[in-house]
Amino acid sequence: MTEEFEALPKSRDLIKYRDRIVNGPVINTFLWLGLPPLLNQLVFIAYNVANTYWLSCYNELCVSIPRQIMPVVMLFNALVMATNAACLSIVSQYIGAKAYRSASYEASRFFTV
Incomplete structure (x- = not known):
């Protein structure tokens, strides 16, 4: 400890x-x-x-394809941003507690996911 x-x-x-x-x-x-x-x-x-x-x-009909896919892209983007915010809060808490080794470990776990 x-x-x-x-x-x-x-x-x-x-x-x-x-x-x-x-x-x-x-x-x-x-x-x-x-x-x-x-x-x-x-x-x-x-x-x-x-x-x-x-x-x-x-083809003019093909223009509608990105609009059809955009909700799925936004869903995955929201999941990535939520995971990023959670990791940032955990790392910030460790840094605030001066537990730099644990902060480094958690940050490396986030980047390997």
């Missing part, structure tokens, strides 16, 4: 990123943290637009 409550890792990167988030300008921090999800959504939208264009060139 004492192994779990080890001291905070003295990583320069960890301290640098923490300082950047906590003490940095709010707008720059929001942009820095929000840019990867924004790029992800832009790629997803570009793919959907290209897919719709290609399907409309192939």
Whole structure:
């Protein structure tokens, strides 16, 4: 049990990123943290637009297929987001309790699922 409550890792990167988030300008921090999800959504939208264009060139009836499949895609997306939120809350609780080894273990379990 004492192994779990080890001291905070003295990583320069960890301290640098923490300082950047906590003490940095709010707008720059929001942009820095929000840019990867924004790029992800832009790629997803570009793919959907290209897919719709290609399907409309192939046959007009084929354009309805992505609309038919979208509820299933949204269901799986919701399941992934719920699992992500659950893992984030567990890892955050371990980090708050300074149980870094357990936090690392839980995070690695999430990434292997």
